[in-house]
Amino acid sequence: MMINRSKLVEYCDELLQTSLFKDYCPNGLQIEGGDSINKIVSGVTASQALIDAAIEQQADVILVHHGFFWKGENAVLTGIKKRRIKSLLEHDINLLAYHLPLDAHKILGNNAQLAAKLSLTIEAYFSGNDIAVLGQVKPQSGHAFKTQLQTVLGREPLHVEAARNISKVALCTGAAQGYIEQAIDLGVDAFISGEISENTWHIAKENKVHYFAAGHHATERYGVQALGAHLAEQFSLEHQFIDIFNPV
Known part of the structure; x- marks a missing residue:
């Protein structure tokens, strides 16, 4: 069609x-x-x-x-x-x-899609455009959560470790490491983004929270796939997602 x-x-x-x-x-x-x-x-x-x-x-x-x-x-x-x-x-x-x-889209968006793949139950949104999500996962160790994240994304995330279990999580895909302090103010155990800056390490360490830099490309593969699939179904079109390798 x-x-x-x-x-x-x-x-x-x-x-x-x-x-x-x-x-x-x-x-x-x-x-x-x-x-x-x-x-x-x-x-x-x-x-x-x-x-x-x-x-x-x-x-x-x-x-x-x-x-x-x-x-x-x-x-x-x-x-x-x-x-x-x-x-x-x-x-x-x-x-x-x-x-x-x-x-930002609450169903097809990058953050909503990644949250769903991590079994993260979204409770709230934050950041200037309400694109970052805040929610709960089943309580687990930092190592267990890292393993889950690695399995979902197919790549090992950089993990700034903390001595606490993880249940309250915030995430924002891509270059959103700057939201870490907003996430900390919301009482998270862990924050996930795509990238990390030099000061992100210190902010996470000194606030005793986990931080996962999971890859800009890797964390943002799911929104376009979901949107493309939605359009294909809505209008009876062909759709193919092509993942061009990018380790960043």
Whole structure:
């Protein structure tokens, strides 16, 4: 089944409530391709490798979390930016990107999806855009929780250990290590994010809480998969998630 591009974009924008977010990039349609959509390829980042894979799969849309046109970047279309956009235009492929709106969605979002995979019962949301989640897991040791996180993500997280069991957990995927102090103020035993900064180690250690840096890419694979699967079901489209390796 086919759907018109404008209808698909309008549906996504409304579903993810993009108008409510002040983001670092434009959300929604970033590169215009063909009008008729049958196949969606989703991935974390609109890298050349993902674009090449989508071309091979004859996709009409590439759906990503990390797209183009970030605030503060050089706007000149040279180098890799030129090559990426040239590939999309030559093959008439639409690029759809959703950043903070995809982090925040309470069902399809990166944080909600990762929480579900960790059997984390969400009780509240926090941070400036209410994208970070707070909840409970079955009480367990830090080692046991690390093992579970590693099993879910398929990679070993960096673990700042603490001498306490874990039951109250906050998480925010990607580069959200800056929320650790908000999480600590909420009384957590552990905070999970994608990345870690130099001072994150000391903040966690001195506050005696566990911190898990589980990978920016690894923690943000699930929102685009969930959104792509939802769109495929809603509009009888083809969808394929392509995971381009990134150890960060």
